[in-house]
Amino acid sequence: MPEKSLLNNLLSRQDTWKGHQYHLSKNSISTGNDHIDKFLLGGWPLSAITEVSARQNGIGELSLLLPVLKHYTNKGKLCVWLDPPYEPYAPCLADAEILLDKILIVRSKNTKEWLWAAEQIIQGNALLFAWTHQINPNYTALRKLQLAATDNLSPTFLFREISSIKVPSPASLRIEIEGVRTNIMSLLIHKFKGKVPGTRIRINLSNKLLERTLLNKLPVNIRPPKQYKGTFSLPATVKPQHLNA
Numbered sequence: 001m002p003e004k005s006l007l008n009n010l011l012s013r014q015d016t017w018k019g020h021q022y023h024l025s026k027n028s029i030s031t032g033n034d035h036i037d038k039f040l041l042g043g044w045p046l047s048a049i050t051e052v053s054a055r056q057n058g059i060g061e062l063s064l065l066l067p068v069l070k071h072y073t074n075k076g077k078l079c080v081w082l083d084p085p086y087e088p089y090a091p092c093l094a095d096a097e098i099l100l101d102k103i104l105i106v107r108s109k110n111t112k113e114w115l116w117a118a119e120q121i122i123q124g125n126a127l128l129f130a131w132t133h134q135i136n137p138n139y140t141a142l143r144k145l146q147l148a149a150t151d152n153l154s155p156t157f158l159f160r161e162i163s164s165i166k167v168p169s170p171a172s173l174r175i176e177i178e179g180v181r182t183n184i185m186s187l188l189i190h191k192f193k194g195k196v197p198g199t200r201i202r203i204n205l206s207n208k209l210l211e212r213t214l215l216n217k218l219p220v221n222i223r224p225p226k227q228y229k230g231t232f233s234l235p236a237t238v239k240p241q242h243l244n245a
Contacts, residue, residue, distance in 0.1 A: 027042075027045060027046050028040065028041070028042035028043035028044055028045050029043050029046060029068060029155060030043045031043050031044055031064065031067060031068070032066070032067025032068070033067075033203065035201065035203060036064075036201070036203060039187065039189075039199075040173070040192070040195075041192075041194050041195070044065075044068060044155045044157075044173075045155060045172050045173055046153055046154065046155055047149055047150050047151070047152060047153055047154075048146070048150070048155065048156065048171070048172035048173065049142070049145060049146050049149050049156045049158055049170070049172060050155055050156065050157050050158070050171065050172065050173040050174075050175065051158045051159075051160050051164070051169060051171040051173065051174045051175065052158070052159050052160070052175055053160050053161065053162045053164060053165055053174070053175070053176050053177070054159075054162065054176075054177045054178070055162055055177065055178040055179070056178070056179055057085075058086075059177065059178070059179035060179065060183075060185065060205065061159065061177050062129075063205065064185075065129070065157060066098065068127075068155065069093070069096070069098045069103075069127075070096055070097050070098050072102075072127045072154065073098050073099040073102035073103070074097070074098075074099060076102070077102065077125075077126065077127055077154070078102055078104060078124075078126040078127070079102055079103055079104070079126065079127040080104045080105075080106055080121045080126050080127070080128055081103065081104070081105050081106070081129045081130075081131075082106050082108065082114065082117055082118055082121065082129065082130035082131065083106070083107060083108055083114065083130065083131045083133070083135075084105065084129070084131055088103070088105070104126075106121070108134075110135070111135040111136070111137065114130075114132075114134075114135050114137070115137060115144070115145070118130050118145055119144065119145060119148050122148040122149055122152050122156055123148055123151070123152070125152055125153070125154065126154075127154045127155070127156075128154075128156045128157065129157050129159070130156075130157070130158050130159070131158075131159045132159065132160050132164070133159075133161065139167075139168055139169065139170065142158075142169055142170050142171065145158075146170040146171065146172070158171065162176065169191070171191065172191075172192070173189075174189070174190040174191040174192070175187055175188065175190065175192075176188040176189075176190060180202060183204065183205040184202060184203070184204055184205070185202070185205065186200060186201070186202050186203075187200065187201050187203060188200045
């Protein structure tokens, strides 16, 4: 590989520190909201893990990422959802102009399988949304994923329990989300280079793509049985896609 390409790859890594970089980062993708972009120094970090921890379930944490989903799926990129706790509501995704045939749902049986799948997805250059509600990945496992993410030019998102905030993590961005009231969220940074931990912002989700729906108004049952072990299916129009081991 030419030296110039090696240098460019090195500089694009999220874990490479460059002097005077506490301004809007070019190594990021817009969140779709100007206020959040400014708050995050440009947007969601690329080639890095972002941990999202919500104080309440179903407050619209996923709605913050709909613009990212739209961006990547419309560019033909595969987005893999690893162990989502609820069945994705396809009409909502379609209404946000997200291509459903670029969404793949993967289920794991244990921590080892979850880690293997997450690493393969990242190394396959796919966009990863992974939930850890059924497992508890340790620092070493997360570090392995963070290293893999540095070679993927997309962001990687982990949705973790709020209790995980107290535990050290190699993730580049750790953010806590709290619902203040309908369509208003509070974002609190726990870890992010260039920002002081504890920095907070309140966001009015006036953007149509970011507006959230109250849980009691959702048209599907979002609380599956506790021992539910079913597999969620994509629409019949979706062609199966397989990850290379």
